[in-house]
Amino acid sequence: MNRLPLAAPEDLRDWLRQYLRADRRGVVVVLALTVAATVAGLVGPALLGEFVESVQRGTTTAHVDLLAIAFVVALVVQVLLHRASRVRAAVLGEAALARTRERFVDRVLRLPLGEVDSVDSGDMLSRATSDVEKLDEGVRHALPQIFTALVLLALTLGAMLVTSPLLTLVALITTPLLVLSTRWYRKRALPAYERLLEQWSDVRSSTHESVLGAFTVESLRLSGRRIDHGNRLLARARKTQKHTIGLQSRYFPCLDLSVFLPMAAMLLLGGWAYANDLVSLAALTAMVLYVERLADPLGDLMAWLDELQMGWAALRRILGVERIRVDREDTAGVPAEQGTGGSVVLRGVRFGYTPDRPVLHGIDLEVAAGERIAVVGSSGAGKSTLGKLLAGVHRPTAGTVHVDGVDVSDLGADELRKRIAMVTQDTHVFAGTVRDNLALPEPPAGQPDGWTDEQLLEAARAVGADEWIESCDDGLDTEVGPGETHVPEAVAQQFALVRILLAQPQVLLLDEATSALDAAASEHAEGALSAVARGRTVIAIAHRLDVARDADRIALMEGGRLVELGSHDELLEQGGLYARLWRAWTAAEAETAGAAG
Ligand SMILES: Nc1ncnc2c1ncn2[C@@H]1O[C@H](COP(=O)(O)OP(=O)(O)OP(=O)(O)O)[C@@H](O)[C@H]1O
CATH class of the missing domain: 1.20.1560.10 (ABC transporter type 1, transmembrane domain)
Known part of the structure; x- marks a missing residue:
């Protein structure tokens, strides 16, 4: 540290x-x-x-x-x-x-x-x-x-x-x-x-x-x-x-x-x-x-x-x-109107946390607006690192990341967050009411008093969080956080998705967003994610290949490089690393199901 x-x-x-x-x-x-x-x-x-x-x-x-x-x-x-x-x-x-x-x-x-x-x-x-x-x-x-x-x-x-x-x-x-x-x-x-x-x-x-x-x-x-x-x-x-x-x-x-x-x-x-x-x-x-x-x-x-x-x-x-140098000012950068839709283009992206240990070795990837891409690969392949570069957490040491034709490095902090949102498995519940936890994004212009309860509940309904909120006596006024009403992991994840729905980013980055949940909750959350993802570009870092299969295209990473790219069927047809991983994964799933049966 x-x-x-x-x-x-x-x-x-x-x-x-x-x-x-x-x-x-x-x-x-x-x-x-x-x-x-x-x-x-x-x-x-x-x-x-x-x-x-x-x-x-x-x-x-x-x-x-x-x-x-x-x-x-x-x-x-x-x-x-x-x-x-x-x-x-x-x-x-x-x-x-x-x-x-x-x-x-x-x-x-x-x-x-x-x-x-x-x-x-x-x-x-x-x-x-x-x-x-x-x-x-x-x-x-x-x-x-x-x-x-x-x-x-x-x-x-x-x-x-x-x-x-x-x-x-x-x-x-x-x-x-x-x-x-x-x-x-x-x-x-x-x-x-x-x-x-x-x-x-x-x-x-x-x-x-x-x-x-x-x-x-x-x-x-x-x-x-x-x-x-x-x-x-x-x-x-x-x-x-x-x-x-x-x-x-x-x-x-x-x-x-x-x-x-x-x-x-x-x-x-x-x-x-x-x-x-x-x-x-x-x-x-x-x-x-x-x-x-x-x-x-x-x-x-x-x-x-x-x-x-x-x-x-x-x-x-x-x-x-x-x-410590502030790398992006709140208002710096590009006018909000420039480019919308959510296309993402990576060109020759290289990165290392330390100069002597490169982690990404030149990634080229084009994601069309509204496309859903799953990034898969073994542990340490560089998937999360790629996600952090896309989210603007780190800057590439070489190459560029463009969203709608704008270099992510040039975007001001507020503009960056408006365009790209990241959902990870770490969801934080802040001490305060449920309303405080949901209404974090900036309310739309012309709503100086913030989000209305109807807007919050509608977003909660879209991701299935409404049931839990309504089961609490105080609804949106329920106090949560340490020492207050406990928010189950799956509901905390839904809260994160409500914030995304309210923030309306064009590009959604999911970094193993549902991996901390148990099987039933994960399935539920995947449904909620689909609701949030509708109409947006989604780049999902996935460790479960069945989740990746449903994506428009799959990007397979290995050793900091993008080694295969295509739809599930195309990659199976290629018979490369993805096809081998898929066979191994389905065999393991069948074995688990057999043992359970
Ligand atoms: N904060 C960090 N500082 C230094 N090295 C890091 C840091 N985060 C990740 N790495 C290294 O970068 C490489 C890629 O890690 P990354 O987390 O991107 O892989 P991943 O494919 O997402 O793996 P996993 O599926 O296990 O999360 C690994 O060698 C890892 O040890």
Whole structure:
């Protein structure tokens, strides 16, 4: 399984730029509120310094009262502005997060199907769930807090410089320790967090796989092995987590020192400077309070920097999905009117999942509009691969696939789905009502409210799904999916056919669509398929030769090549591989029937 790519640092910078530009006014308001709150906060220490100095000099009660009132007003204004800036920043963060989520979902839905087929589903799941949560913490809380802390730091330092450049130097005594330890930590923490997220995604993949393959795990008694596998992955993630905690345990004490040493130095050296008349008492008092105030934003930085690093690592994974090229845009391509009917022409089609292992070696095939072709061949002959090329899941490495004269590679995603639909044995029932499950195709133009119940039931009737739906108390409103009314496999297959009937594609690709059903259900479904196939071009990949026999023509594949093509009777007459397969198949069927009788 392939891992999805990670975004490059420039993608993250672009994202940040877009985040700041998307609501410039909002950003300016947050910035202004933060600066105003910080300025209001800086007034307090200055007033207290003035208070101490005037008390020492000797002052009037009125002056002291005035200072006290000014101090309280500054404090109230600071609290109000600070709260407003946090609320605004959180709203900004929420909007940015919503945009990022939408961007992610939109991109995932437009990923090339071939790519979706080959990527690790656990990796994708982790990015869509836990990574988005990590980013949520980072964007909603860490980014505004860090921003506020930085503004506070910058303005407090400015006020300190204005109050006493000499004591500011004292306050900066631990700056080299702060810069060096932060640089040391950042260099190690970011890759460690990226590794950690990747390893947690492996844990998820393993659990996801065990749940999906629960029956196989149970029947082959693999649970011990699956648990061991999960434990190994967990141990690896735990080791990395311990490593990150180890990094923090070395970095955080340096930060603590950077916060508290300047305060001790300020008291000692400040006292000495005051004793030697190098600074006034007001300046010293204000500087001690400023240094004390620095502890808060530095503490915030300490607490949130880690969240931000984690959010940053998560963002690299979320935006990484955009590194995969979308191979067809929704609206790109050919006008809907061009060519209808459903003729299919393959010319010199070659394909391999990997460059070193070609699977199809030059297929030429012409299917007339409305014709029904069955593709047969032994396992691994390349039938499903051919079907995926016809459905536009993969592009041929050489040659072309045309539908009604249009190259399938040039069709936009929506146009492609309108023309060609694929029915496989994997039918998915979505959690929701029966109506939700049937009404998935776009409703016709002029029906903005979607499909009517009559239309849905008529399509259900055509494929024989109406009986089951009517047997449910709530009919189309019946809730289905995990934990709700169980939909039998055969009915799920009929649901898939209803969607096809509603979507009205010109070409229908059936990839062993009924092979997962038991004999009775399969017969029933074949009847339903005939109803859906009427008037359309059908290319059916069949493993049962009696199903293939009824097709207009049969294409026999072997080793990635089309080796025989003709009607059942023509191929029997040729006496080639198909004729041999048919004889072997009828003999085996007769033997089974004899044994059963
Ligand atoms: N996703 C994939 N990645 C790599 N190789 C693949 C993939 N899918 C199929 N193949 C290989 O391509 C070859 C053709 O497989 P394909 O599934 O098209 O054959 P098939 O005729 O449909 O077989 P079956 O009847 O068993 O489904 C096989 O060798 C198979 O191993």
